[in-house]
Amino acid sequence: MRSEHRRPEEPPADGLTVGRTAALVGVSVKTLHHWDAIGLVRPGGRTRSGYRVYGDDDVARLHRVLVYREIGIPLSAIGRLLDDPEVDAREHLRRQRGQLVDRISRLERMVGSVDRMLLESKPGIRLTPEEQVEIFGADWQPSWTEEAEERWGGTEQWAQYAERAAGMSPEDWKDVAATT
Template sequence: MLVTSAAHRDARPREEAPPSADGLTVGRAAALVGVSVKTLHHWDAIGLVRPSGRTWAGHRVYSGDDVARMHRVLVYRELGFPLAEIGRILDDPDADERDHLRRQRAQLVERIDRLRKMLDAVDRMLEASGRGMRLTPEEQVEIFGADWRPAWVEEAEERWGDSAQWAQYAERAAAMSPQDWRDVKAETDALHADLAAACRAGVAPGSAAANALAERHRALMSRYFDCTHAMHACIARGYVREPGFADYYDAFAPGLTVWLRDVIFANAAAHGVDPQTAAWE
């Protein structure tokens, strides 16, 4: 029995020998480097990493050098190189791998810096989203007037709460004191009075006086979020389209809503923005 068992052990296929005897099968190689068998088959098909060894039975296997090439491919792939470029780098005898890696490292540093800034922005958004306006409903009515409805803040958050501009508003609003809001209200009242007076006087959109008023209006919007000229044009379109806004502005002067839209449009055009096609950006 011992002799028979020994004979069976000696007669077992070479495929079952330790991996170092003839190389690694595709399954073993895939498990070793942490990719799928399908991935290795694809790399083989495109000539990126081909098994260079053979077993006694003629089966193709991966040698130690092949596995080392796989790891290099994985490094370059993780750095963002396309497979075709990886193949050129690995196969070009004149290619300077260190130079490629140095350039890729510089790009990674820039990417890390951008991601850190994005993370900081997200953290600020998370913090700000839980704060918003710190005024009580009573303070809101006292500052903004008897026609003010505190529910408007909640309605605005439901509508725009997922936007970056709302996050800016929430962050800035949370830092404002009741006196800061009183100052904003006074600034708003003064602007509305000047807009109404200019509309009644027939100030032409595109004139220096009208453009100055448009910039004051945009600056007021920028107290809450960074308002570009394109965004300003989008806001002006909304004033005319939504009855609530039209009623609000026309209460200061008949026709003020349309006039204000035209003033904002002309000012946006003077800054290189097509107000008809302007996008929220």
């Protein structure tokens, strides 16, 4: 292991060092060096010793790069977007926002589908919490089924119940509720 004598870090000329900038925006120093090398975000200044220094405008550009990157735009396109004076950045962001809202809507539908698949694959009552309240009355607490499973889930009686309940339709449950 070789020992190096290092000078104390030189104070920034006017801005943030690479390390501080990286920590501020949540990327690595290596990422900032790469973005500098490809011309995407160049630090606005240098110290007397040649260290990169990022100013307020540089940090603002970094934030725009991060937003564009998060929404899936390749770095080469981000550079063109940020550097082209003909590009209306606000309009572009509006379009991207619309695409994000559409993606969120699709993801919410997918979550609903996964929830339904989980419900269908779970032994016992295969009703949504809303259906349970509708069938068993306003006093019914859907959490009671989960509590019962936690308490008796490992018993033979629970296995028998779960098998019977899994085969029941909402109409079957309505009949059960009407007879109790």
